[in-house]
Amino acid sequence: MPDLSIGLNCPACGGAVSVQEGEGVLNCQYCDSTLFIEGDKGVQTIAFKMKVTKESAIAAAQGWWKKGFKARDLKRTGKIIEVYPIYIPFWSTTARVAGWVCGYEERRHSDSKGNTRVERIPKEVMVLSDYRYSEIACDPGDLGIRTLRNFSGERSFADFEMIPTFETTTSKDVAAKDARSKAEEWGREQANVPHVTFERLYVVPHNMSIIYYPIWVVRYSYRERMYMNTVDGVTGTVLSGRAPGDPLFQSLAITFGSAAGGIVSGAGLLLAAFSEADQNGAYFAVGGFVIGGLLLFGTYRFFRRGSEIVEGEFSDKEGSAKTGLGDIKQISQTLSQIGGRYP
Amino acid sequence: MASTSCPKCNARVEFEVGTKFTKCSYCSSQIFIDRSGAGFFYIIPFSVQEKDAVGLFRRWAAGPTKAKDLDKRAQLSGIKRQYFPVYQFKRDVDGKEEIRIEPAGSTTLPGLHSLKVPAGDLKIFESGYGTEGVELVKPDIEMSSYLNEMPGRPKEQALVYFPIWKVDYILDQKRYEVVVDASSGEVFAGTYPGRGSAAYVAVAGVGYVAFLAETLVTAINPVLAIILMGITLAGVFGASLFVAWRM
Numbered sequence: 001m002p003d004l005s006i007g008l009n010c011p012a013c014g015g016a017v018s019v020q021e022g023e024g025v026l027n028c029q030y031c032d033s034t035l036f037i038e039g040d041k042g043v044q045t046i047a048f049k050m051k052v053t054k055e056s057a058i059a060a061a062q063g064w065w066k067k068g069f070k071a072r073d074l075k076r077t078g079k080i081i082e083v084y085p086i087y088i089p090f091w092s093t094t095a096r097v098a099g100w101v102c103g104y105e106e107r108r109h110s111d112s113k114g115n116t117r118v119e120r121i122p123k124e125v126m127v128l129s130d131y132r133y134s135e136i137a138c139d140p141g142d143l144g145i146r147t148l149r150n151f152s153g154e155r156s157f158a159d160f161e162m163i164p165t166f167e168t169t170t171s172k173d174v175a176a177k178d179a180r181s182k183a184e185e186w187g188r189e190q191a192n193v194p195h196v197t198f199e200r201l202y203v204v205p206h207n208m209s210i211i212y213y214p215i216w217v218v219r220y221s222y223r224e225r226m227y228m229n230t231v232d233g234v235t236g237t238v239l240s241g242r243a244p245g246d247p248l249f250q251s252l253a254i255t256f257g258s259a260a261g262g263i264v265s266g267a268g269l270l271l272a273a274f275s276e277a278d279q280n281g282a283y284f285a286v287g288g289f290v291i292g293g294l295l296l297f298g299t300y301r302f303f304r305r306g307s308e309i310v311e312g313e314f315s316d317k318e319g320s321a322k323t324g325l326g327d328i329k330q331i332s333q334t335l336s337q338i339g340g341r342y343p
Numbered sequence: 344m345a346s347t348s349c350p351k352c353n354a355r356v357e358f359e360v361g362t363k364f365t366k367c368s369y370c371s372s373q374i375f376i377d378r379s380g381a382g383f384f385y386i387i388p389f390s391v392q393e394k395d396a397v398g399l400f401r402r403w404a405a406g407p408t409k410a411k412d413l414d415k416r417a418q419l420s421g422i423k424r425q426y427f428p429v430y431q432f433k434r435d436v437d438g439k440e441e442i443r444i445e446p447a448g449s450t451t452l453p454g455l456h457s458l459k460v461p462a463g464d465l466k467i468f469e470s471g472y473g474t475e476g477v478e479l480v481k482p483d484i485e486m487s488s489y490l491n492e493m494p495g496r497p498k499e500q501a502l503v504y505f506p507i508w509k510v511d512y513i514l515d516q517k518r519y520e521v522v523v524d525a526s527s528g529e530v531f532a533g534t535y536p537g538r539g540s541a542a543y544v545a546v547a548g549v550g551y552v553a554f555l556a557e558t559l560v561t562a563i564n565p566v567l568a569i570i571l572m573g574i575t576l577a578g579v580f581g582a583s584l585f586v587a588w589r590m
Contacts, residue, residue: 017373167464224398266559300547308407
């Protein structure tokens with residue numbers, strides 16, 4: 001194959017230079033010329049050493065089985081089928097976000113006569129902080145991992161030959177762009193200004209690097225079905241997992257939810273009916289239905305979806321039990337907005 | 344492991360899939376691997392065996408959106424392993440790296456339309472690589488037909504074979520199929536027998552309305568209300584347990 005390999009010579013003295021991947025500037029080891037690398041510089045790569053043994057990975061997974069609303073007999077009948085380590089690549093960088101966000105916050109005050117007054121508080125917030133970005137550099141498949149939670153560990157390529165290494169299949173520049181927009185968004189959130197009238201944010205990204213992170217994949221069976229866990233190879237904590245649920249917990253959830261929901265809504269109505277003839281009664285009724293409805297909805301999600309417990313960053317998680325909580329948050333925000341406007 | 348020759352001393356230099364910079368082991372010259380002019384064949388090894396593929400299918404089939412007890416009622420009618428090909432192009436577009444995935448083989452299998460290179464340990468596929476009799480799906484679309492339409496300058500082009508298990512099953516005389524990604528264990532399905540939410544909604548709705556009504560009754564007759572609530576509690580618990588078990 002011609003032209004596949006290209007020798008790297010110092011343009012000044014012709015000596016062979018030693019370039020590490022990801023380097024931008026270096027000095028020729030013979031003539032000391034300062035050289036700037038053009039073209040495909042590659043990316044600086046870091047690998048963390050696998051610190052967790054197979055036994056502790058299994059122990060971590062089995063400990064996870066016992067937690068939460070998973071099948072009660074999982075710890076007895078769950079059987080470890082295979083446990084193997086992998087290296088997963090992550091794009092990683094830090095970006096400094098600096099700038100100003102200006103705007104205002106609105107506060108409602110109501111006096112005893114029921115008159116409301118809106119106060120505007122001007123806000124001017126400086127943003128100056130570092131954002132840590134990470135994103136998996138290959139297709140996440142069914143591992144349930146997308147971002148890194150731990151950035152420290154012993155750096156070593158010693159295990160690299162022994163452990164299967166997932167290849168980077170996404171683009172560095174796409175990751176860089178993503179890092180930029182996420183950093184900006186994060187900076188805006190940090191400022192915490194509800195109504196923005198003016199903002200200027202600058203993102204200064206540092207060099208993108210690849211972190212190869214060691215993960216244990218634990219596959220286990222339960223009633224002939226195959227489930228999985230991933231365990232962080234540096235910290236030993238469970239990163240993600242799928243587990244069978246339990247109908248008893250599903251049933252208890254909806255029994256509690258419908259009872260609490262119904263009683264709260266009913267109590268709201270009663271309070272409304274028995275309160276004096278001022279406007280506050282309506283708040284009780286609306287509030288009761290909102291809280292009661294949320295209780296019902298949240299527990300219903302678990303009732304319907306709780307036959308499989310999913311933890312981690314899975315692509316099919318939108319429809320799973322745990323997101324119920326996020327939905328409730330969103331709905332409660334919407335409802336409280338509606339409730340707030342209620343006379 | 345693929346190899347090339349050192350531009351300085353002509354010795355054999357081996358390199359891996361992701362290698363960009365390497366050192367000649369004889370003359371210690373630093374070498375840059377330029378893939379822009381060549382086409383590579385990569386392959387991802389099977390890390391899911393047949394028994395595990397069936398287990399993964401059953402786990403998927405037991406999920407909350409699938410027909411109740413699909414994992415037990417589905418009759419497996421066939422299981423087959425294959426290597427499926429896609430093209431991966433790395434381009435330099437205005438100084439930015441862009442990666443494009445294009446189909447290399449036409450297929451009707453579920454999941455393989457959402458083009459991607461699945462997570463896996465890419466190996467260089469050369470004559471010495473043992474596929475152990477697994478069928479390689481022939482790429483019926485030429486790489487060159489894509490190359491002319493690609494933006495920017497080439498950095499690398501490769502044909503990637505990834506491992507799949509194709510599982511066929513029958514439920515109530517109807518045939519279905521799923522594809523299990525044999526590297527990460529992801530399950531892809533087109534159509535599958537689903538599960539309705541009606542019974543779940545009914546239990547939750549009836550329970551909620553009953554409790555609401557009984558709370559209102561407390562205003563008239565608290566004792567009666569509490570008795571009714573007790574009955575409803577037992578009823579909802581029993582009904583929901585039955586639904587979660589059987590529906």
